[in-house]
Amino acid sequence: MDWPFCSKLLLAAFLLAAAAIHGVRADAMVTGTVFCDQCKDGRISLFDYPLHGMKVAVTCADSNGEYTVWREETTNWFGNYAMRFEGTPDLSGCYARVSGGGGGCGAVGGPARSLRLMFRMFDMEMFTVDPLLSEPAQPMSFCPGSYKPAPPPLITPAPPPPLANPSPLPPLPPAPPLPQLPPMPFLEASACPHWNWTMPEYRCYWKVVTPDMKVAVVFGLIAARRFGTDMTLWQGIQGRGDPYRTLLREATTALLNSYNSLQFGYHPLGVIQDMNLALMGSVRRVLFTALGFRRANSGYGRAPCRFNPCK
Incomplete structure (x- = not known):
């Protein structure tokens, strides 16, 4: 049985089930x-x-x-x-x-x-x-284009000439060394596959979302119709064997990576949007989107996984 015919059968079964439930x-x-x-x-x-x-x-x-x-x-x-x-x-x-x-x-x-x-x-x-x-009343100072040039310096008269025999000034003490800036891992390129996110020693990297949060809350109503309202992100990131569970696993991993690194290949909103568009499309669209997430989670062979064991 060829793949297009299987896709049509799956779509027909889904439509019949939806009609029976929600008709x-x-x-x-x-x-x-x-x-x-x-x-x-x-x-x-x-x-x-x-x-x-x-x-x-x-x-x-x-x-x-x-x-x-x-x-x-x-x-x-x-x-x-x-x-x-x-x-x-x-x-x-x-x-x-x-x-x-x-x-x-x-x-x-x-x-x-x-x-x-x-x-x-x-x-x-x-x-x-x-x-x-x-919108706030005024743009924030860190926004592009919000910088205002400093006013031109005032013209001051020339200083008086030095005295004939000035007294020597004592030498200035050496300046203290500048403190070293703390590392900012959020600005570094990092991408970690799903099995890294399931390891106990890296649990502290679940910051914006937690393992017990519901898939329906994070990804929205379309995901709730597919995976139910009780499935957690921890269960979703361990899914395999089914195209839709594979998509959920890689999408959850991509969402975690996007929150962990500013240079990750996807923005958090882009992950959620692509996930929902795939769920409304064909099985081929589901597999294609999951493959895109998986490539980004691998760092495209250039960005390493910058995890350190939690203390």
């Missing part, structure tokens, strides 16, 4: 992320970070053309939000915006974003929103 229930889901745009440049950069506790509102126009808030949700620790609408309402003319909340960014939300339909299947709809931004 009598229609829901619309809206998902997205809120970031702090520290440089106020209107885009996501390395200086920006997800915001926790921000309120996001979905606003839609009624028959009179007046906009009203249909639903409001608060972002989680990863800056993500998810809204569920019962039935299949018409969300084509709706948009999402930051409506309030803390988060530590300091100011009001950025521009609103329109909802984009990702897929519609069995009366179930999934919408996504481009990243929403919250």
Whole structure:
């Protein structure tokens, strides 16, 4: 039996199972992320970070053309939000915006974003929103372009001539040596395969995410539909033998590497996005994405694994 035919059989079985389970229930889901745009440049950069506790509102126009808030949700620790609408309402003319909340960014939300339909299947709809931004009152001082040149020096009169027989000054003591800067491993290129992340002596490198966190919380709703709501990252990083478990193992490893090294081949958001796109595609897409993660986790043969045993 050839591979395309097997893929069609698997897809047909999945569609039949989904129809049997979800055929009598229609829901619309809206998902997205809120970031702090520290440089106020209107885009996501390395200086920006997800915001926790921000309120996001979905606003839609009624028959009179007046906009009203249909639903409001608060972002989680990863800056993500998810809204569920019962039935299949018409969300084509709706948009999402930051409506309030803390988060530590300091100011009001950025521009609103329109909802984009990702897929519609069995009366179930999934919408996504481009990243929403919250901006401070002024760009941070470390942002590119925020440097202000120093004012020109004032012209001072020439100093008076020295005395005829000046008294000699004592020599200055030697300057103390400058302290050595501490190592910054986050700025060094590092990539570690999945078996390194499962070793007990390297458990301290699980910093942003922990082994007991749920796959559904970290990767979102699409991953929850595939792997359930109880699977942890520790279970996911040890998966093998199945294309989807292999994808989860390599995606979890790539996410850990992206948080551990700024020079890793993937950004954390890129890992999550590619993971969800693969889950919505074919089995070939799943294997291709898993292979890309695996190559990055190996450092492409150039970046070593810079792990030191935890103390």
